[in-house]
Amino acid sequence: MSRKKAPVIPEFMQAVVYRGIQDLRLETLPVPSIQRGEILVQVAACGVCPTDIKKIQQGTLPGPRVYGHETAGTIVQVGDAVQGFRVGERVGLHHHVPCLKCHYCLHRAFAQCETYRRTGITAGFEPAGGGYAEYVRVMDFCLPGVVRIPRQNSFQEGAMLEPVNTVLKGIEMLPLLPNDVVLVAGAGPIGLLFIQLLTLRGIQVIATDLLPTRRERAVAAGARHVLDGARPDLVDELRRLSSGRGLDAAVVCVPVDAVVSQSQAALRGGGTVLLFAHTVRGKTAPMDLGVICVDEKTLAGSYSADFTLQRQVARLVFSRKLDVRPLITHTFPLARTAEAVALAASPLPDSLKIIVENTHTPSHTNGSAE
Ligand SMILES: [Zn+2]
Ligand SMILES: [Zn+2]
Numbered sequence: 001m002s003r004k005k006a007p008v009i010p011e012f013m014q015a016v017v018y019r020g021i022q023d024l025r026l027e028t029l030p031v032p033s034i035q036r037g038e039i040l041v042q043v044a045a046c047g048v049c050p051t052d053i054k055k056i057q058q059g060t061l062p063g064p065r066v067y068g069h070e071t072a073g074t075i076v077q078v079g080d081a082v083q084g085f086r087v088g089e090r091v092g093l094h095h096h097v098p099c100l101k102c103h104y105c106l107h108r109a110f111a112q113c114e115t116y117r118r119t120g121i122t123a124g125f126e127p128a129g130g131g132y133a134e135y136v137r138v139m140d141f142c143l144p145g146v147v148r149i150p151r152q153n154s155f156q157e158g159a160m161l162e163p164v165n166t167v168l169k170g171i172e173m174l175p176l177l178p179n180d181v182v183l184v185a186g187a188g189p190i191g192l193l194f195i196q197l198l199t200l201r202g203i204q205v206i207a208t209d210l211l212p213t214r215r216e217r218a219v220a221a222g223a224r225h226v227l228d229g230a231r232p233d234l235v236d237e238l239r240r241l242s243s244g245r246g247l248d249a250a251v252v253c254v255p256v257d258a259v260v261s262q263s264q265a266a267l268r269g270g271g272t273v274l275l276f277a278h279t280v281r282g283k284t285a286p287m288d289l290g291v292i293c294v295d296e297k298t299l300a301g302s303y304s305a306d307f308t309l310q311r312q313v314a315r316l317v318f319s320r321k322l323d324v325r326p327l328i329t330h331t332f333p334l335a336r337t338a339e340a341v342a343l344a345a346s347p348l349p350d351s352l353k354i355i356v357e358n359t360h361t362p363s364h365t366n367g368s369a370e
Contacts, residue, residue, distance in 0.1 A: 010031055014335070016133065016338070017063070018055070038137055039137075043358050044358055047163060047354070047356075050344070066124060068131025069095040070163060072092045073155065075089045091146050092159065093142070095129050095142060096111075096120070096142075099113055102115070110305075111303050120141050121136050132356055159355060164316065168312065170302035172306070178202035181243070183208065183250040184250075187215060191254075192217055194251050194276075195221040195222055197316075199222030204224045205223045207227075238266035247266050247271055249273070249274065250264075250267060272299075275301040328354075330343060331357045333358075337356050
């Protein structure tokens with residue numbers, strides 16, 4: 001391998017700082033300095049994730065913070081104690097990595113692990129992902145989550161590893177057999193990933209969405225049937241399309257309670273409803289508990305990624321067996337991150353996954369992007 005010349009790391013960088021509800025500002029921050037066991041990555045691409053949107057729109061955490069956690073870029077600095085990584089390598093990052101040793105990890109409840117819950121990637125302030133900045137510091141406990149991007153793949157594909165992982169984790173929770181019939185409710189970027197991955201496993205997918213454009217996408221992603229989520233006879237139709245027996249499982253990718261009860265009603269006995277978009281605490285909904293006990297219908301939830309699936313995810317994405325490129329419909333430069341977040345929060349008929357890209361051109365504009 002040819003030795004890359006160490007890149008010149010500037011003292012300051014551009015970063016989009018969350019200052020309060022709906023308040024994202026392009027600011028100049030010091031480039032983070034790294035410790036002996038850490039690496040510095042120049043960000044090339046960062047996906048806009050619904051969980052970031054929630055934090056930005058609802059102010060769930062105090063500012064200032066730099067969000068963005070679906071990050072890919074180039075290693076520009078490696079701490080003295082780091083082994084196995086070199087300057088110049090193109091990598092995808094995971095901002096949460098479990099310890100694999102604690103009580104939770106031994107039960108595979110990685111998202112509950114204390115180490116996992118610490119965010120290990122930052123562009124400054126309280127660590128929050130940092131992907132909406134030009135450089136991020138990757139702390140030692142997050143190094144096992146750094147994945148090399150093969151030459152033939154793009155940074156955008158590298159930035160999709162984290163969302164794909166969360167979807168695969170959700171699918172792994174479902175007790176499915178080939179040819180089972182599964183509803184994917186909501187054909188946005190996450191729903192489409194569910195459709196693709198379930199189809200790869202030989203599952204018959206029924207997809208619903210309110211937007212005709214997204215229903216078309218669902219067909220292209222492999223769904224056998226697509227339905228308008230608003231049709232009044234939805235539950236009957238779902239039962240009809242699952243041999244009258246009912247769905248083996250349903251994945252709810254929209255934070256709508258009515259969709260949960262419809263899914264549960266359309267389920268066969270012993271089937272599972274998986275919640276994937278109900279990420280806000282404190283909301284309650286009435287439920288017939290006999291359906292859970294007597295009909296043995298499971299109500300499950302899945303949140304965040306599973307570190308042990310990382311290799312499988314990288315293989316799927318980088319081999320393009322799971323081609324994520326058609327999902328990426330819009331890219332925005334770093335300075336326009338607020339617009340990227342706004343579009344992801346209120347999608348257009350043709351918008352799916354939104355990526356913030358770093359072109360590394362100086363963009364010292366007016367300092368406010370919102
Ligand atoms: Zn995410
Ligand atoms: Zn742990």
